[in-house]
Amino acid sequence: MTRNVFVIGLGLIGGSIALSCQKAPNTKVFGYDIFEKTRELAESLNIVDEIVDDVIKTASIADVIIFGTPVNATLEWLERLKQWPLKKDVIVTDTGSTKGLIMEKAVELREYGISFIGGHPMAGSHKSGVRAAKPHLFENAYYMLTPLKDEDEQKVNELEQLLKFTLAKVVKVDAIEHDHMTAVVSHFPHIVAASLVHQLDIEQKQHPMTRLLAAGGFRDITRIASSNPIMWKDIVQQNRQELIGQLDSWLNEMNRVKTLLLNNDEESIEQYFAVAKQVRDELPITTGAFYTTYDLYVDIPDYPGVISQITRYLAEEKISITNIRVVEAREDVFGILVISFQNADDREKAKNCISKRTNFEMYIS
Numbered sequence: 093m094t095r096n097v098f099v100i101g102l103g104l105i106g107g108s109i110a111l112s113c114q115k116a117p118n119t120k121v122f123g124y125d126i127f128e129k130t131r132e133l134a135e136s137l138n139i140v141d142e143i144v145d146d147v148i149k150t151a152s153i154a155d156v157i158i159f160g161t162p163v164n165a166t167l168e169w170l171e172r173l174k175q176w177p178l179k180k181d182v183i184v185t186d187t188g189s190t191k192g193l194i195m196e197k198a199v200e201l202r203e204y205g206i207s208f209i210g211g212h213p214m215a216g217s218h219k220s221g222v223r224a225a226k227p228h229l230f231e232n233a234y235y236m237l238t239p240l241k242d243e244d245e246q247k248v249n250e251l252e253q254l255l256k257f258t259l260a261k262v263v264k265v266d267a268i269e270h271d272h273m274t275a276v277v278s279h280f281p282h283i284v285a286a287s288l289v290h291q292l293d294i295e296q297k298q299h300p301m302t303r304l305l306a307a308g309g310f311r312d313i314t315r316i317a318s319s320n321p322i323m324w325k326d327i328v329q330q331n332r333q334e335l336i337g338q339l340d341s342w343l344n345e346m347n348r349v350k351t352l353l354l355n356n357d358e359e360s361i362e363q364y365f366a367v368a369k370q371v372r373d374e375l376p377i378t379t380g381a382f383y384t385t386y387d388l389y390v391d392i393p394d395y396p397g398v399i400s401q402i403t404r405y406l407a408e409e410k411i412s413i414t415n416i417r418v419v420e421a422r423e424d425v426f427g428i429l430v431i432s433f434q435n436a437d438d439r440e441k442a443k444n445c446i447s448k449r450t451n452f453e454m455y456i457s
């Protein structure tokens with residue numbers, strides 16, 4: 093029997109989910125977007141198997157409905173959904189960056205016999221729109237699900253089975269905790285990035301050359317200020333209580349920095365940066381915002397070509413790597429090569445491959 097998946101909102105995230113759902117067996121993916129132009133583009137880019145205009149009719153034959161819409165639009169759709177003639181066992185989910193208000197709607201939907209399981213893939217980019225959609229966007233990223241506490245396990249499992257085709261790591265979290273954690277690592281940083289750009293904009297009126305000097309560091313830290321304003325307006329509105337809390341902590345932190353500068357104590361200022369560097373350097377390498385890597389540490393000697401030698405061995409055995417870097421470890425060795433893999437299996441294969449061909453010491457942290 094064919095499973096009908098209906099994706100509403102075919103931008104970066106909805107389009108990417110639709111592409112990965114197309115890889116699931118016996119599955120037909122339908123798609124709708126509010127903009128006709130996007131519907132046409134999605135059709136020509138084969139983002140879905142079939143583009144539809146009649147949302148209610150398609151929803152009524154869907155086994156899974158996935159919202160890829162901005163979070164305020166999702167709330168509106170969920171309200172309308174209450175009146176639709178849906179299949180009895182339909183699973184409804186979303187991809188939105190906030191979960192608290194959306195899961196309040198899930199409680200209401202349950203009274204209409206509809207199972208809504210909140211979803212949030214922790215990967216994406218500052219890009220938006222259907223043209224940016226990719227089937228592998230979520231590979232290795234965490235994909236958070238926020239089912240209601242007493243949600244039917246079978247439905248959660250069914251959804252997980254479908255999401256397996258995103259190649260993401262599905263984890264279950266509580267919606268309120270979700271909104272707190274994402275405020276810290278995702279939503280608040282977007283406010284900071286936007287505020288730095290505003291500060292530059294004010295400055296450049298007096299000092300026009302400033303913008304020409306906005307090189308590496310400024311561009312890195314403000315990349316996410318180029319994100320979709322409608323999407324971020326919705327996110328910060330829905331998570332504004334958490335964000336007000338983050339803002340208070342940030343203002344305290346800025347006051348701490350101000351005191352450091354007023355006191356001009358060399359050691360404390362250095363310590364401030366040293367602690368930040370250490371915490372930052374210890375973050376896992378990410379493609380998504382919460383991402384675990386499978387690292388292999390190889391103690392390599394100092395001779396030219398040693399790194400390409402190792403990558404060649406891995407390539408010969410068709411073992412893919414997701415990242416490679418050298419960390420300086422001891423004075424008497426060139427360094428430790430840290431190779432990251434998509435999963436523990438690949439890491440194990442790589443360890444065997446390298447130990448067969450070299451006598452380099454290896455360890456897993």
Ligand SMILES: NC(=O)C1=CN([C@@H]2O[C@H](COP(=O)(O)OP(=O)(O)OC[C@H]3O[C@@H](n4cnc5c(N)ncnc54)[C@H](O)[C@@H]3O)[C@@H](O)[C@H]2O)C=CC1
Nearest residue numbers: 101102103104105126161162163165188189216217220221
């Ligand atoms: N951009 C990112 O990196 C990530 C975004 N998200 C979440 O995913 C959702 C989608 O975001 P993106 O794909 O980045 O945005 P996007 O702007 O690329 O796509 C949103 C799509 O929804 C359509 N749309 C807007 N209002 C609609 C409505 N009322 N009915 C039907 N379609 C409508 C738009 O035309 C657009 O095609 C948002 O809820 C966002 O919070 C989640 C993870 C990452």
Ligand SMILES: O=C(O)C(=O)Cc1ccc(O)cc1
Nearest residue numbers: 189214215216217218278316
């Ligand atoms: O571009 C980036 O780094 C992002 O911040 C992507 C992103 C945006 C929204 C989310 O809910 C999750 C990830």
